[in-house]
Amino acid sequence: MNRYVRLLGVVSLAALAVGMVEARELRLASGAPPAHPASDPLYNSFAEFLPEETNGELTGLMIGPEVVNIGTVKQALQSSLAEVGNLLPLFVPADLPNTALMGDLSFLATTPHAMGAAMTEYVVTCGECQAEFKTMGGVFVGAGSSDVYVLLTTKPVNSLADMKGLRLRSGGAPYARWAEKLGAAPAQVPVSDQFEAVSQGVLDGTMASISDLISYRLIDVAKYIIDVPLGTYHTTSNFTVATTAWSELTPEQREGFARAANKSSALFTQSWGYDRAASARQAAVDAGIQVIPASQDLLDATNEFRFSDIPDAVALAESQLGVTDAADKIARFQTLVDKWTAITAATEGDVDAIAAAVQTEVWDKVDWSTYGL
Template sequence: MTIKAIIKSLAICAIAGGVALQSAQARDLRLAPGVPPVHPAHTPLYTEFVTALAEESDGRLGGQIMGTEIASLGNMRTAIRSGLVEAGLLLPAYFPADLPNFNLIGDMALLGTNSFAMNGAVTEYIATCEACQQEFSRLGMVYTSTHTTDVYHLLTNRPVTTVADLRGMRMRVGGPQYSRWLEAMGGTPASTPVGETFESLSQGVIDGSIASSADIISFRLEDAIDYLTYIGLGTFHSTTSHAVGQAVWNSLSAEDREAVARASTRASALATQRWAYEMPAEADQVARNSGIEILEADESLHEATRRFAEEDLIYAAEQAESRYGVSDAAAKLERFQELVEKWNGIVEEVGEDPEAIAEAINREVWDQVDFSSYGT
């Protein structure tokens, strides 16, 4: 073998050894989205999170995605606290008594008119809300970012365009404000798990669901509903995209904690892009191909919704204080409204682009955080 060939061979071995060493040193976190792969909270929220973790940490961190048989949305709190899951999708609306301060602003669905803006507003609010941070600490978890759905509409097996059409209808709801809205319109809310929507509709247990039209794809509802009514009932933003277990967080360096937060923010922006912008267009086509009639809510229903939203701000603050002991709820809601306006402006400035939104959140939120103490 020539000297040149020997040098080349040694170089290849060195590179291979370096890659193997880096791979051996990489730490794969056990990740649980709690939803099936077709759902945007799995793909891209978790698939892209794995990629972003490696990039943001220079290969020190990675992830292994676990299925719903390991951890579902309903038992995610227990799965993370026990250490079975090291980072998972936590929906605060499932645990109102544990996260009342988060749910105070998560409950304000009707404030959401732009999904990307709600990513920024919620992330900034929770990251800088002392009471919210204390709630996560008591649960043994750390907050990293939020993703947001498309604005919600009505997916039903009866036509709905007016307030009168909603009277007597039993519908699945995804949060307290939707329950209050439906009751104000004369309907009855049902706390049906989202994964059981198809079965409940098919069996006539419920008459419809207040949800993103993307649910037609995510939960195969094209054979369970006959009507899709556009009304725009705000966004579902009561989400913690990747809630990290306290023990895991404590074991990470400040640099790697920041990498997790930035990776989470990137994945959340991509999930919002998928959920709020791409899937609704696909769902519309699926609906049309399946013979689902697409309707528009009339002005009377829009006006009734606007009146409800104004009055509900006061009611929500009172309920949060009296039922869950949230202090200064009205002032907290006012601050959140200000952040929503701020982020609506930022989105207008940078555009509805997931990379630009993630960069803005990193600049406005995570660049201001001391990761040597955040979450500890």
């Protein structure tokens, strides 16, 4: 009897060992510091959901920002240093022009959850977007959104005149165009470098999520929050999978990967777009940072920019990036924003319900034997 029990134990251990060998560990790069929502909850929750949604067949190994930061995700994916990465299309518009084009609607944003869902559906169903990801060597598996951006500065902005010459960090083309239109001087600085640039006086501030006060320690250098609504940062590719790694997964594993990514993206938007923004604002007040409401002339100039910039964005996309029918693509995205604004409003902020809606409306319609290949 004891011999039989021992034999069963050996067989069980052997089976377990085989299962462990067969499990595929993917190298994951959020590109963000631990305090940023792209790290937690986005990638931390994904590392938990991934084995759950793939019956333990896929797991993740986190790579820190000291190895792969947000500005080097594309290179890390192409070199296979990372197999899954948080890629920002506005950082690589020449590679992903049709995808980055949607960033030009930042200033027309509604709510964060609606923008993240609309971006997800747009890219999944955009043939040219899919083609450019394939050419770059990656697969798009979902987007998310920030809160509505504001100005975080070391100088007060009490009127439109105070914008003149203000040196501001820009996270993408639409923000740079807004700053230039209003007389400021935008600079394309990686988000991970904005603390140093502001602390050393190279920049007077940044156009950013208010949660950057905590995520990137700007609370130690910023003196003012200028409450001018600058739209959301929703042109993301939260989980960009290197094509080589994606091709090695079974259709069932890809489907499970997407379920895990979808759940994590909803949590990410809830955190970045709502929860952390509220906490950061309170922390700023407690730290003595002054909140300055946008002056009427600053609001008027920003509102005028929201609509007048679209023709310029279309012209630039077509002439400089080779995007065709840009106006039609923007109109389609606006339709999706309206669709998802209604859907997310009906959920009354229930994150699980929002994730379920995206799963039903987008991911359940994907053919996993061909998607991304």
